[in-house]
Amino acid sequence: MGFLDYFRSQQKKRTASMAKDRLQVIVARERSHRDGPDYLPALQSDILEVIRRYIEVEDDAVRIQVEREGDCEVLELNVTLPEES
Amino acid sequence: MARIVVVTSGKGGVGKTTTSAALAAGLAKAGYKTVVVDFDVGLRNLDLIMGCERRVVYDFVNVINGEANLNQALIRDKRVEGLEILPASQTRDKDALTFEGVQSVLEGLAENHDYIICDSPAGIERGAHLAMYFADDAIVVTNPEVSSVRDSDRVLGLLASKTRRAEQGDAPVAEHLVVTRYAPSRVGKGEMLSVEDICEILSIELLGVVPESNAVLNASNAGVPVILEDGTDAGQAYDDLVARYLGEPRPQRFLDEKKGLLGRIFKG
Numbered sequence: 001m002g003f004l005d006y007f008r009s010q011q012k013k014r015t016a017s018m019a020k021d022r023l024q025v026i027v028a029r030e031r032s033h034r035d036g037p038d039y040l041p042a043l044q045s046d047i048l049e050v051i052r053r054y055i056e057v058e059d060d061a062v063r064i065q066v067e068r069e070g071d072c073e074v075l076e077l078n079v080t081l082p083e084e085s
Numbered sequence: 086m087a088r089i090v091v092v093t094s095g096k097g098g099v100g101k102t103t104t105s106a107a108l109a110a111g112l113a114k115a116g117y118k119t120v121v122v123d124f125d126v127g128l129r130n131l132d133l134i135m136g137c138e139r140r141v142v143y144d145f146v147n148v149i150n151g152e153a154n155l156n157q158a159l160i161r162d163k164r165v166e167g168l169e170i171l172p173a174s175q176t177r178d179k180d181a182l183t184f185e186g187v188q189s190v191l192e193g194l195a196e197n198h199d200y201i202i203c204d205s206p207a208g209i210e211r212g213a214h215l216a217m218y219f220a221d222d223a224i225v226v227t228n229p230e231v232s233s234v235r236d237s238d239r240v241l242g243l244l245a246s247k248t249r250r251a252e253q254g255d256a257p258v259a260e261h262l263v264v265t266r267y268a269p270s271r272v273g274k275g276e277m278l279s280v281e282d283i284c285e286i287l288s289i290e291l292l293g294v295v296p297e298s299n300a301v302l303n304a305s306n307a308g309v310p311v312i313l314e315d316g317t318d319a320g321q322a323y324d325d326l327v328a329r330y331l332g333e334p335r336p337q338r339f340l341d342e343k344k345g346l347l348g349r350i351f352k353g
Contacts, residue, residue: 014275034242
């Protein structure tokens with residue numbers, strides 16, 4: 001890093017790394033939806049609704065994706081429960 | 086057999102038409118019979134960038150509808166031997182491009198061309214879909230900016246699923262990334278996504294980087310494909326990019342900022 005960069009970096013946050021982080025998250029999410037069947041988003045919101053009858057969870061608590069292993073399709077469901085307080 | 090290349094991006098204004106014009110002119114300069122086709126029905130602009138707007142008589146849709154034949158509609162470039170342009174129609178009819186129509190025009194062009202460059206419209210609607218459907222290669226044009234990168238990823242998904250090659254189970258469309266409006270000085274300051282970041286996010290191979298340059302606007306003002314402006318940075322970047330596309334290895338020349346004397350002293 002050059003002499004002047006030190007002062008520059010103190011002045012503003014480096015936005016390029018924010019851009020990269022945000023893109024990696026959104027692109028990964030959109031890819032997992034894209035590769036799966038069309039009903040996945042609806043299924044995801046239905047499951048979220050069912051879980052909410054019993055537990056209070058965040059909007060992004062349910063993650064769902066289809067993985068292909070050879071001839072076999074595996075539906076992977078990931079539910080993040082809130083930490084007990 | 087002609088190779089069909091789509092120049093696409095999802096987002097508008099990132100440099101698809103500039104890149105299509107440069108790629109087509111570069112391939113023709115290298116000795117290949119090349120035609121560049123404007124798929125942006127309703128918003129014809131390739132003719133302006135190529136500088137042949139006053140010579141348009143018939144267009145893509147006229148040929149599809151049988152109102153003109155290909156030879157009547159093709160415009161021969163006056164600067165580069167072996168380069169032709171098929172302009173888009175300005176009709177407001179969204180359904181003017183039909184699947185069968187596009188297929189038959191591309192088959193007609195394939196008979197006497199080596200490369201068919203399809204300049205895609207922005208978006209993911211019919212025109213963009215038809216521009217990519219028959220492609221063998223895709224040039225994905227991206228700016229180092231979040232919305233452009235995200236849209237490019239969306240387009241990569243479509244290339245992998247909604248193309249003839251994907252539907253017929255052939256080898257996938259070969260994808261090449263072109264990053265335009267790149268400003269190495271801003272990348273150095275951490276204000277702009279780097280080429281490495283973009284390649285990593287999109288997991289796609291880099292074909293070339295075109296620096297942010299006054300030459301691009303100047304060339305479009307004059308109706309000259311920027312690749313023909315030999316002395317400019319953007320012209321040289323496109324020249325390198327076309328050579329790489331044709332298999333000739335060339336180093337990336339525009340990844341680092343040109344440092345002035347003061348810059349060298351302070352940056353070491």
